[in-house]
Every structure is written in C-alpha cells, then in structure tokens.
Amino acid sequence: MKIYQSITPDIINALKAITGPSFVKTDKDMLLQYQTDYETNPAMFHLPEAAVIPANAGEIAEIIKLANKYDFPITVRGGGTSLADGAIPVCGGLVLSMERLNKILELNEDGMYMTVEAGVRTVDLQTAARKAGLLYAGDPSSAESCLIGGNLATNAGGLKAVRYGVTRNQVYSLEVVTPTGDIVQCGGTLKKCSTGYSLEQLIIGSEGTLGIITKVTVKLIPLAPYRFDVLAVYTDPQKALYMVPKLLKAGVDPTSVEYMDNSYVRDTADYCHYTDMPHYEDGIYVIITVETFREDELDAKMESVCSICEDSGAVDVLEADARIWNMRRNVQTSCEMISKVFLTDDVVVPVHKIAPTIEHIMKIGESYPFQVKINAHIGDGNLHIVLCKMDMDDATWDKNVEEFHQQVYHYAYSVGGRLAGEHGIGAKKLKYMEEFTPSGELLIMKTIKRAMDPQLILNPGKLIDA
16 A cells, blocks of 8 residues: 655645634544544554545645645545445545535425535435425435435445435536546536536545545435335244345335344344334344325335235234334444444345345354344345454454455355445455456456546545555
C-alpha cells in the first residue's frame, strides 16, 4: 500500500483557511471519534492525523486539491454506520466529515423528486417525502443515523429492496467532487437517457474511491395508502426459507420479506425489553409487508400471503406490529449485549439460492467455537451473518474467522453470489475482493480508479487495492 506524506502544520493552516479554524480538528481527544465507524474490534481502529468539516462542495474541492498537492490521503465520513470499516482512516491522513452538508434543497411534488445534500439523514429525507404524500423507497435499517451520502457510496439496500430496488435505483443525478478537485454534475431528472456513460451509476457504490458525493436528486413515488404487515412464525428454518419462492411467484409483490433466526428473536426481544413475544424460545420470524393502492387488492393479497405461510408450515401467522419492526431494526445493536466484539458479514446470492445458502452456513457454523447468528433480506437474496467473539482470545478468533470466511465465500461464489449485497467492501473485505473477484472485472475497476485518482488520494485501503 502506498506511503503518504504526513499532515504538517502548514497543511493544517491551509485547511483552516478553507473552512475556518473551528472546523479543523487536531486534538487527539477530538480525533478519537473518527478512529472507527461501527467496527467493534479495537485492532481495526486507526486514528487520523486531522479531521475537517467542510460546508459545501467548493470547500471540499479545495481540500482535495490540497491533498493532491501535498500527497496526503482523505477518508470521507458520513454517519459512521459502516459495517465494513468503510469510514476508518486506515492510512491515517485526513478525515473529511459530511455532517455540515445537511440541507434539503428542493422537494418537487409534480416532478416527484427531491434534491438534498449528502449529509442529510436518510430518515429526514423519508419524512419530508412522506409529508408530501410521497415515498423515498430507500430504507436501510440504520435510517435514523446513517446519511444519504453513505447510502449512495455503498449502494445501500435495506428493508424495501425486494420491491423497489437498492439506492442506485432511487437516483436521478449526483453532484460529485472528483479526486482531482473538479465539481461535476452526473445524470439528470430524466425517465430515460442514452447519452454516453452513466457516470452517476459508476459513482454510486464506489465507496468514496472515485469521488465525494455532495448532492443528490432522488426519485420519489406515490405513497401507497394501504398496507399490512404479517409475522409468520416458524420452528423449522427449512420451512421458513423454502416459503420464499412460493411467495414471490404468487403475484403479491411484497415490499419486505425479512428473516430473523431464533437467536435474534430472543436477543432483540431482550434488548427491547419485550417480555411476551410469540414463540420466544423456539420461533423463527419471517416478516412480510405488502402495500397497495386499493383496499380490495390489499384484502386479496393479505389472504394469499397468510395462506402461503400457513401451507408452508408456519406455526403462527399474526399481525407484525411496531414491536416486531423495532426488533428487526435492532438486530445489530442487540449483539452488543452478548459480545463486546462481533463481526457482521454481508453476502448476497441469487434469490432462489437463499434457502440452501443459509442452511449451508448454519451447518458450517456448527464446527466453529463462536455463535453464528443470521438475519436476512430473504426476498432479495441478501443475508447478514454475525459472529460473536465472546471471551475468545485474539489469535483463536482471527484464525477461526478466516477459516469460516473462506468456506462461506467459496460457497457463495459457487452458487453465483458475491461478497457484499449492501454493506460494501470497505477495508474489512479488501483482501477477499482481490481473491474472489474475477481477474478481468478487477482489472477494469483498478484501471478506472487509477485513471480518475492517479495519486490514490480518496479513501485508500478500501474496496480495491489499486
């Protein structure tokens, strides 16, 4: 990996001249907040040399030009919710926080779009749309704390991807500061476009390595007035998982199809202080949401969903109330109760392979000395595997995690899957990206990175080893 120049007092003074002195941080106690994101393992923490909090794209452009001039790295930070070490400054240098770019600039109800800065919280974007009777369909579980810029950088998925797609499917256009400091507009509010490369789609999912997104125009859609949420409780994971193809072929067009194994049912119920959850001891939860524009359509689809769940072996089919969704949104934080250090993985496979993949991973997990927990967006093939370190020593943990990953990733690729469905590669999976990505595909990615960022200034040590 490239060796960068240190940040000198002259560079600090130049940064202060760009943003104002109060928005440049060098005190070690202040910098500690930037040494990690949602990573829980202290061995992965890295302290930056400085942090800067710019106000707009113009200031960001000047900071990037300064980095190119003095050859120091920049790590972009949104809400700090990355599960792939995406916001950790693994090469030191400068952390650039997007927190001040937090304005909703325009909501056009007739055009059904919204333009916001990259530091807007996803939940605030969702709320603004809903107040106008519209829906922003991106819905990551961390919506209350993550920023839209981070969603774009990782191409986040979330709870509604099975129907509406992932973040890239919600975007009209971007404003981006390139790795050499130019401010560029990519895309437009167009239903279709066949005018050169789709640059906004290239930038989305590039994890801050090809540019810093400063503004986005997102698509809005009409808000369906009717909705039902079903909780199907199973005691046999096979029956729960093999229900999915039947549901997706039934024409009910679900908005969400979520899976929680029993360890998550118990841990999230405890974390949320819910004492009377159905089948707490043995239940596997499948949560299904359907939204419609007509009440009679809702009734018909609800009957169909309930019948499919019952016929596939659900032991209980209930309304999924607010408690169920609160449990689902807290699967990650509930792990903090049982282990100080835990690792969250993110694998995606073809939807029709999700059932055998989860079965295979749980079988693999039986031979390891840590607890393996699974929650999944089973309607879109994306599963999250959590490994809990508990009191295991570092050497044993590292060895077993590596062996587990090799088995899981080889299996995922053997069935047509990939390393990440929505969390991104970050620093955590950098070496696996090199190992598992087909060589031709990897070469194209590295060629693009080197062409756009010849000094490797932006987010080094993430996504690809260029």
